[in-house]
Every structure is written in C-alpha cells, then in structure tokens.
Amino acid sequence: MIQTGRTNNSFDMKTANLILLNLIRLIGVALIVLGTLFWTRVDYTESLVRIHMQLGVTLVILLWILAIVAIRARVSGALVVRAILFGLIVAAYGMALRRLLGSTTAPNVYRVLHLLAGLGAIGLAESLGARIKRSVSSALV
Numbered sequence: 001m002i003q004t005g006r007t008n009n010s011f012d013m014k015t016a017n018l019i020l021l022n023l024i025r026l027i028g029v030a031l032i033v034l035g036t037l038f039w040t041r042v043d044y045t046e047s048l049v050r051i052h053m054q055l056g057v058t059l060v061i062l063l064w065i066l067a068i069v070a071i072r073a074r075v076s077g078a079l080v081v082r083a084i085l086f087g088l089i090v091a092a093y094g095m096a097l098r099r100l101l102g103s104t105t106a107p108n109v110y111r112v113l114h115l116l117a118g119l120g121a122i123g124l125a126e127s128l129g130a131r132i133k134r135s136v137s138s139a140l141v
C-alpha cells in the first residue's frame with residue numbers, strides 16, 4: 001500500500017505519543033516509589049535523591065516533548081501551554097523542595113504539594129496523549 005505523507009506523519013505522531021506516554025508512566029511510578037522511600041525514611045540516601053531528581057527532570061522534558069508533538073497534532077493551545085508551564089513549576093518546585101523542607105515547621109504540606117504537582121504533571125501528560133490520539137485518528141479519516 002502506498003502511504004501518503006499525511007498518513008506517514010500521523011503514524012509517526014501516534015508512535016511518538018505512545019512511547020512518550022509510556023516512558024512518562026514508567027518514570028512516574030519510579031518517582032512515586034522513590035518518594036515513598038524518602039517520605040517514610042525507609043531509605044534516604046544522597047544518591048537515591050539525586051536519581052529521583054534526575055528522573056523528575058527527565059519526566060518534565062518528556063512532558064515538553066509531548067507538548068511539541070501535541071502542537072504538531074494541532075491539539076488546543078490552552079492544554080499545551082498548561083503542560084509547558086506546569087512542567088516548569090514541577091521542576092522549579094522540586095529543585096527548591098529540600099530548601100523549603102529545611103526551613104518550615106510544616107514539611108508535610110510541602111511534601112503533599114510536591115506529590116500533587118508531580119501527579120498533576122502525569123495527569124496532564126495523559127490528557128495530552130488522549131488529545132493527540134484523537135486528533136491523529138480524526139486526521140486519518
């Protein structure tokens with residue numbers, strides 16, 4: 001079968017969407033598992049915190065790449081802008097978390113906010129993924 005440029009492009013975006021979404025899910029689970037170890041103090045080693053931070057930054061970068069795929073798939077601008085800005089907030093807040101935890105009498109408030117921000121980023125990735133899928137499928141009809 002001869003594929004047109006448009007169907008090829010849609011196929012590429014569908015594949016990119018699937019790979020990015022699954023990577024984000026996988027990293028999200030790893031971040032939550034590591035975070036649970038830190039929170040419960042079952043394990044809190046410098047190297048694990050560093051791995052958690054690197055995985056967190058990777059998740060944000062993948063979210064931004066997904067946002068670029070969404071732009072190419074002509075997904076609504078508002079959701080794309082929200083994902084880009086939220087990624088920035090998750091990364092900035094994550095980088096500041098240790099300083100914040102060291103200077104507060106209510107550390108659990110900061111911890112819960114950090115967890116919610118992370119879950120929010122994963123939720124936005126899921127929304128972007130669903131919208132990309134819909135947009136690509138309707139372009140194929």
Ligand code: HEM
Pocket residue numbers: 028031032034035036038039040049052053055056057059060090091092093094095097098101111114115117118119121122
């Ligand atoms: C750029 C992204 C991220 C950075 C830089 C980051 C950074 C950190 C740091 C430094 C800690 C340790 C704080 C401490 O000293 O106790 C931490 C803990 C934690 N993180 Fe992240 N994180 C990021 C993303 C995420 C995401 C996406 C999730 C969840 C989906 C998450 C969930 C948690 C949880 C549950 C904890 C345990 C709270 C605690 O007791 O410290 N993080 N994070």
